[in-house]
Amino acid sequence: MEFLYLHMPISGVTIFWPGLVILGFGVGIAGGFFGMGGGWMVTPGLNILGFPMAFAIGTDISHMAGKSLMATIAHSRYGNVDYRLGVVMILGTVAGFEVGAQMIMWLERIGQVDFIVRVAYLGLLALIAWVVFWDVAHKRRADREAKLMQKTHPVGSAGIQWHKALHRLRIPPMVTFPRAGIRCSLWVPVLVSFFTGWLAGMLGIGGGLIRMPALVYLVGVPTHVAVGTDLFEVVISGLYGAATYTYKGRTELVAAIVMMLGAAVGAQIGTAATKYVHGYGIRTAFGYSVVGCAVSVAMKLVAGLVPAWSKVLDRAATILILVLVAGLATAILYMFVKGVREERRMRLAVTK
Amino acid sequence: MLGMSFRQVPRCESGSSMAFTRILLGRLKKVLCGWGGSWLLPCTAWAAGAKADRMVFVADTRAYSGWQAWFANLYNESHFYFTLLTITLIPPIAVFLGALTDKILAALGVDLRKRTVGEH
Numbered sequence: 001m002e003f004l005y006l007h008m009p010i011s012g013v014t015i016f017w018p019g020l021v022i023l024g025f026g027v028g029i030a031g032g033f034f035g036m037g038g039g040w041m042v043t044p045g046l047n048i049l050g051f052p053m054a055f056a057i058g059t060d061i062s063h064m065a066g067k068s069l070m071a072t073i074a075h076s077r078y079g080n081v082d083y084r085l086g087v088v089m090i091l092g093t094v095a096g097f098e099v100g101a102q103m104i105m106w107l108e109r110i111g112q113v114d115f116i117v118r119v120a121y122l123g124l125l126a127l128i129a130w131v132v133f134w135d136v137a138h139k140r141r142a143d144r145e146a147k148l149m150q151k152t153h154p155v156g157s158a159g160i161q162w163h164k165a166l167h168r169l170r171i172p173p174m175v176t177f178p179r180a181g182i183r184c185s186l187w188v189p190v191l192v193s194f195f196t197g198w199l200a201g202m203l204g205i206g207g208g209l210i211r212m213p214a215l216v217y218l219v220g221v222p223t224h225v226a227v228g229t230d231l232f233e234v235v236i237s238g239l240y241g242a243a244t245y246t247y248k249g250r251t252e253l254v255a256a257i258v259m260m261l262g263a264a265v266g267a268q269i270g271t272a273a274t275k276y277v278h279g280y281g282i283r284t285a286f287g288y289s290v291v292g293c294a295v296s297v298a299m300k301l302v303a304g305l306v307p308a309w310s311k312v313l314d315r316a317a318t319i320l321i322l323v324l325v326a327g328l329a330t331a332i333l334y335m336f337v338k339g340v341r342e343e344r345r346m347r348l349a350v351t352k
Numbered sequence: 353m354l355g356m357s358f359r360q361v362p363r364c365e366s367g368s369s370m371a372f373t374r375i376l377l378g379r380l381k382k383v384l385c386g387w388g389g390s391w392l393l394p395c396t397a398w399a400a401g402a403k404a405d406r407m408v409f410v411a412d413t414r415a416y417s418g419w420q421a422w423f424a425n426l427y428n429e430s431h432f433y434f435t436l437l438t439i440t441l442i443p444p445i446a447v448f449l450g451a452l453t454d455k456i457l458a459a460l461g462v463d464l465r466k467r468t469v470g471e472h
Contacts, residue, residue, distance in 0.1 A: 009420045010411045010427050054409065066442045070450035077465060239439055246435040249409045249427070253438050257445060264449035265456075272462055340462055 008252050011052050017258050019049045024063060024259035026329040028266020032071040033273055033332045034286050035227030036208025037064040037234045040293055041325045044318040046255075055252045058245030062256035064206070065238030067263035072231045074271040080228030082179035085189055085221070089229070090236050092193030093200075093207065097237070100201020118301045121203045125294035128213050132287035135160040135217070139280055163220030166192075180221040180229070192218045206241070208234055209290065216283070223279030266329070273332045276339025285331065292324035 006017040023045040027038040042060040047053060075081050104117070138160070167184045176183045196214045200207030208230055215226035245251050274282060296317040303313035411424035427434045458464055 007420075009416060009424045010409070012412050062438060062442060066446035066449075069443055069446040070453070073447070073450055074454070074464065239442070242442065243435050243439050246438045247431050249431050249434075251438060253434075253441070254423075256438075256442070260442075260445060260449060264446075264453045268450065268453040268457055272457065272464065275463075275466075340460075343463060344461055 006254070006258065008254055010252050010254075011055050013050060013052060015049055015051060015255065019045075020255055020258045021262035023049070023325075024067070024262030025266040026262075026325045028067050028071075028263035028268075029270040029273075029329040029332050030266075030289065030325060031064075031067055031208075031231070031234075031263075032074070032267040032270025033227070033282065033328075034208075034270075034289060035071075035075075035212045035230035035234075037061075037068060037206040037238060038208070038325075039064060039206045040209070040296075041321055042259075044296075044321045045325070048318060048322065051252075051255065055250055055255075058242070058248070058250035059252045059256050059259075061206075061238055061241040061245055062251050062253065063259040063263060065235055065242050066256070066260045067267050068231045068234040068238055070264055071267040071271050072228065072235055074268055075224075075228030075231060075274075078224070078228070078271075078275055079179060080224045080274070081232050082177050082221070082225055082229045083232065084175075085177040085180055085219075086229045086232040086236075088175075088186065088189050089193035089211075089215075090233055092190040092195075093197035093211070093233060093237060094240070096194035096197025096199075097201040097207070099194075100198040100203075102201075103198075104202050104204065115301075115304065117203060118297060118304070121205075122294060122297050122301060124199065124203070124210065125290050125297065128210070129287055129290045129294060131160065131217060132213060132283055132290065136280060136284050136287065160217050162217050166218060167220060177221075180219075180225045182220050184220070189219050206234065206237065209293065212286065223282050224274055227274060227282065269336050270332055273336040273339065276342070277335055281335075285328070289324065289328055292320065296320050296324075 004016060004018060005014045007014050023042065027041050027045070030036075030041065031038045039057070039060050042063070043053075043056050046056045046060065051059070072081060163182075166188050167182070169185045169188060171185045171187050173186050174183060175186045177189075192214050193211070196207055196210045199210055211233065212226055212230045215221045215230060216223055219226075221229065242251065246253075277285075299313045299317035299320065303310040303317070306313075411427050413421055413424040413428065416424055426437065454464060
């Protein structure tokens, strides 16, 4: 069974390559569906496969850039990418990210900040999950009330409408983002992306997990377009991250390419699945993934506080993330297959 | 553009195109890593953080031959060229793999051209 193992020329380790393909496939599905890079899912997976942690982040980011490029092209065909908004947001994201990264380095020089960062991350994830589920619950209540009053389906009924307050800001220049269907001050997406970039830089994460809900709730972008536009940003930030980590010698390019084999299929399936699911369905599934991520961060936090449990909790957090990836990928795959079958049935009915 | 014109780039003694390319890339690196490119490029990009600077990795090339030896040597000799190779390879590979998967999904009857469902 030697052919199932591949020698990595830089790190010098031998890796079970189908594991890399499967990991790429699973994270590709979730990434294409939710519009995020999914770094928090990949790193524990690479760890389990025996990949040296020194190379894990760089390899993950390199594969993430490629995977997001595939997904962006696919989303673009469905009209899910607002490139103008994406470019505007990249400016804010990069600036915010660097300010955040510099701040955290400055804080590190002063003292130990790992614990504070983890608590802040946990708080942020809890807030995002709460916002998403509150929004979904609000929407369901509005739909139910409308149904009771025997009204037609309330098109446009929605939960959180924070973006409306931000759109009332009339600071020039005012810009229109046609694909997203919004008109607002240029400063709204710039400041929102600066804020999400700053948070990502402070927390040391890619930021897709924060940016996607920020695009929906603060900028007012429809969910499908938020997913596609966020992926476009991940491409740029991923290439930038790949360059920085590779320059520091922290990328195993062969592993990244092998992962991309699985991610190619996964990202296309994840992207195609979005066309069978309503925006609120994507939001709900996204909420569950945030909860899973929060639980794993909480486990690592406790592991740091209670050294006796650290090994068990670290391992449990890794397993939880991998189970979450597998569960999400299976659920999205199911929606995809169901949607394709439905589409075929309808096509056959039309031709008959 | 690169701080000097093409004609000004010093010719190497052997005059081989390989050495010429090496010098040209060296000049390019110098310019890109200088103040002009400091906002954009990995040499001064901070995202990877200071922690990544503390360790130096060297690929063990003794057991390799062929492309693996070339690959590992490139990594050992210059992280800059290795970075160029990485960010040059990733996009075309991604586009190729994406197009291939598109063809397979389209052959399976998945409509990859339009989306009808909306927000609600």
